[in-house]
Amino acid sequence: MFMIFSPVLVMAQAVTIPNNSGGNPFYLWAYGNTNGTTHMRIGTDFGHQGDAALEIFQHFTNAVPPQPGKVIVNGNLGVGTQNPTERLAVNGNIKAREVNVTTAGWADFVFDSEFELMPLSDLATFIETNGHLPGIPTESEVMENGIWLSEMNVKLLQKVEELTLYILRQEEKIKELQLIKENYYNLEARLNSIEKMGQTLNSNK
Numbered sequence: 001m002f003m004i005f006s007p008v009l010v011m012a013q014a015v016t017i018p019n020n021s022g023g024n025p026f027y028l029w030a031y032g033n034t035n036g037t038t039h040m041r042i043g044t045d046f047g048h049q050g051d052a053a054l055e056i057f058q059h060f061t062n063a064v065p066p067q068p069g070k071v072i073v074n075g076n077l078g079v080g081t082q083n084p085t086e087r088l089a090v091n092g093n094i095k096a097r098e099v100n101v102t103t104a105g106w107a108d109f110v111f112d113s114e115f116e117l118m119p120l121s122d123l124a125t126f127i128e129t130n131g132h133l134p135g136i137p138t139e140s141e142v143m144e145n146g147i148w149l150s151e152m153n154v155k156l157l158q159k160v161e162e163l164t165l166y167i168l169r170q171e172e173k174i175k176e177l178q179l180i181k182e183n184y185y186n187l188e189a190r191l192n193s194i195e196k197m198g199q200t201l202n203s204n205k
Contacts, residue, residue: 015027015028015029026042026043027041027042027043028040028041028042029041040055040056041054041055041056042054042055053073053074053075054071054072054073054074055071055072055073055074056069056070056071056072057069057070057071057072076088076089077089078090078091079091079092080092101149101150101153102150103150103151103153103154104150105154106154106157107154107155107157107158107161108161110158110161110162110165111161111165117162117165117166117169118134118162120166133159135155135158135159136155136159
């Protein structure tokens with residue numbers, strides 16, 4: 001049996017949907033007026049309307065909805081899955097123009113003066129022994145548990161910043177070697193000059 005309701009503005013109306021299994025029925029109730037917000041709730045406890053599983057809001061001005069509404073799900077929402085364990089569980093691909101992920105921290109601590117960068121020799125030993133970077137989960141861990149985007153972004157940024165420090169330190173060493181090389185060439189040139197002067201003096205005797 002299907003029930004069709006005409007879209008009307010209501011002050012307080014409720015529809016009871018019986019549970020054929022004998023459990024609590026579902027209630028669909030709505031509040032609204034011609035100059036405000038129409039608010040519809042769907043849930044099993046009409047006496048505690050804040051416990052509604054689904055809430056739908058629509059803003060009205062003179063019976064014309066000029067603004068987008070909003071839908072609130074009080075619980076876990078599953079798309080393509082019957083047992084969502086998170087606020088939103090999607091069994092499939094997600095397409096979005098932009099995603100904003102909040103995080104509890106960032107990786108700029110790498111640039112603190114007290115941060116100790118792992119020596120490259122120790123890093124090479126770790127990679128050879130473990131087959132992955134320090135602080136990064138293994139392939140088997142990712143395949144089993146997936147990754148948390150915010151946490152992984154912080155870890156990857158940390159590795160980028162560490163790599164930046166390695167490059168800067170290597171550049172300092174290269175400059176030191178270049179200076180040593182220039183000093184060597186200068187010293188060699190001076191020695192050659194002194195040797196030539198000695199040869200000239202000997203030839204004039």
